[in-house]
Amino acid sequence: MMNLTDMKTVKSLLAKHGFHFSKKLGQNFLIDPSVCPRIAELGNAAPGYGVLEIGPGIGTLTQQLALHAERVTSVELDQRLLPILQETVGEFDNLHVLHGDILDFDIPKLLAQEFPGLRVAVCANLPYYITTPILMHLLESGAPVDTITVMVQKEVAEKLQAKVGTRDSGAITVAVNYYGTAELLFPVQRDSFLPPPNVDSAVLQIRVEQRYAHLTDNPTHFFAMVKQGFSQRRKTLVNALSATMHYEKSRLIGVLRELELPETVRMENLTMEQLIALSNRLCQVDAGESN
Ligand code: SAM
Numbered sequence: 001m002m003n004l005t006d007m008k009t010v011k012s013l014l015a016k017h018g019f020h021f022s023k024k025l026g027q028n029f030l031i032d033p034s035v036c037p038r039i040a041e042l043g044n045a046a047p048g049y050g051v052l053e054i055g056p057g058i059g060t061l062t063q064q065l066a067l068h069a070e071r072v073t074s075v076e077l078d079q080r081l082l083p084i085l086q087e088t089v090g091e092f093d094n095l096h097v098l099h100g101d102i103l104d105f106d107i108p109k110l111l112a113q114e115f116p117g118l119r120v121a122v123c124a125n126l127p128y129y130i131t132t133p134i135l136m137h138l139l140e141s142g143a144p145v146d147t148i149t150v151m152v153q154k155e156v157a158e159k160l161q162a163k164v165g166t167r168d169s170g171a172i173t174v175a176v177n178y179y180g181t182a183e184l185l186f187p188v189q190r191d192s193f194l195p196p197p198n199v200d201s202a203v204l205q206i207r208v209e210q211r212y213a214h215l216t217d218n219p220t221h222f223f224a225m226v227k228q229g230f231s232q233r234r235k236t237l238v239n240a241l242s243a244t245m246h247y248e249k250s251r252l253i254g255v256l257r258e259l260e261l262p263e264t265v266r267m268e269n270l271t272m273e274q275l276i277a278l279s280n281r282l283c284q285v286d287a288g289e290s291n
Contacts, residue, residue, distance in 0.1 A: 002088050004060040005033040010194065013058065017084050021195060025078055026127025029057045030151075032192030039203055040064035042185055043123040043149030045072075050115025052145075054102045054124035054134060057081060059088040061125055066092040069121075073114040075102045102134060107141035120144060125151040128197070132156075132172055135206075139179040145208050149185070154200040157184050161204065165271040171230040175223065177272055178216075180208040215276050221286075222279040229267030236264050247282065255281045 003009050010031060021027045030036055039061060045051050045068040056062040056074035058081065065072045066089060073096045076085065085097050096114060111120050122145055126134060131152050138148060152160070161182040162168035176182050185203040190196040216222050228244035229237055238252045253263050259277055261270075270278065 001063060001091070004058060004063065004088060005031050005036075007031060007194070010058065013084065013088070017080070019080060019084065022078060024129070026055075026129045027057065027078070028125075028193040028195060028197045030060045030125055030192060031194045032188070035151075035188055035192055035203075036061045036064040038186065039123055039125075039149060039151070040068050042203070042205065044119075044121035044147050045069040045123065048119055049146075050111070050118040050120050052107075052111065052114070052120065052122045054122070055127055056085060056089070056097065057125070059085050061123065062089050062095065063092075065123055066095045070094065070118055071115055072096070073098060073110070075100055075105065077101050103130070103137050107138060107143040111143050111145070119146055121146055122148040123150070128153050128156075128199070135160075135172070136175060139175065139206075139208070148180075148206040148208065149203065150205075151188060151201055151203050153197075154187060154202045157202040157204040160206075164275075165269060167268055169268055170233075171227050174226045174230075174272070174275065176206055178212050178222075179210070180206045182206045212272060212276060215273075215280075217280045218283045221283050222276065225279050225282065226267070226275060233266060233268055235266070237267050237270075238263060240267065247285070251285055255285065 045065045047070055049069050050071045051065045051069040053062055053065055053072060053074040056076050062072065062074050071094050075098045077100065079099060082099060089095055122138060159168065159170055159173055160176050161184050162173045164174055164177050183205050185205050188201040188203060190200060225245065229240050232240040232244065238249050241247050241252055242249045255278065256263060256265065258281065259274065261274065
């Protein structure tokens with residue numbers, strides 16, 4: 001197996017293929033020998049598991065996943081990396097490399113095709129420019145995934161694992177909590193990558209579990225309300241939702257009173273249960289059942 005954490009080997013491989021990093025595609029490849037084995041181990045790359053990898057790059061994490069998981073499917077957008085991957089990980093017969101944009105894939109269909117009869121985990125060193133869209137694409141798809149273990153920008157990891165109802169939380173914190181539980185696993189130094197990114201990184205794991213879906217009358221309204229409320233987070237919820245969702249202020253104040261919440265409350269002050277109760281009540285108001 002080619003040693004993809006050896007700088008000399010990697011540089012000569014890239015030179016041989018005339019490869020130049022694309023900043024636009026978030027290409028920072030892992031070269032620290034300790035990081036990929038840890039992601040694979042903590043990320044459920046194990047017998048009985050199919051692992052979906054997003055953005056294999058030159059295959060450093062892919063090697064560790066293919067060594068330990070039953071099957072691995074890696075989706076890479078940059079066509080220039082396909083011949084390199086053929087050379088670095090072509091030897092694994094439990095690995096399937098697909099070319100494309102992960103956002104274009106129907107995730108439940110892909111997983112059913114690739115991993116019949118297996119439990120599923122997602123592992124990735126994500127391209128940072130689309131961290132949130134990728135996580136939302138995976139979570140909203142409702143695909144039967146046990147864990148999503150991803151390298152992300154450290155700031156994003158902190159936001160994702162913040163407690164809902166605190167100042168550190170945001171719309172993405174609420175979304176992740178809706179679909180599971182996030183835990184920061186370990187920080188990763190900038191010099192663990194080639195080229196080093198301008199930001200600190202961390203590996204985060206989301207354990208996927210449906211804790212709130214059955215409580216939510218209208219998930220589309222819930223997510224729209226959370227997005228609008230956080231888009232004007234310095235405003236009170238009454239001001240934010242009257243401006244963005246066109247509710248009358250007096251209606252909003254009435255609903256807050258029913259839920260025993262103060263008029264001055266902001267979106268960032270509400271717990272998951274309070275946010276869901278608010279959305280459910282506003283949907284009833286929309287349906288004309290307010291009286
Ligand atoms: N996994 C490799 C590693 O750890 O060394 C590479 C990680 S690099 C941060 C991100 C990878 O995602 C790059 O190979 C990039 O080309 C790929 N990528 C970027 N956008 C993508 C997309 N929309 N779908 C699939 N892969 C994408």
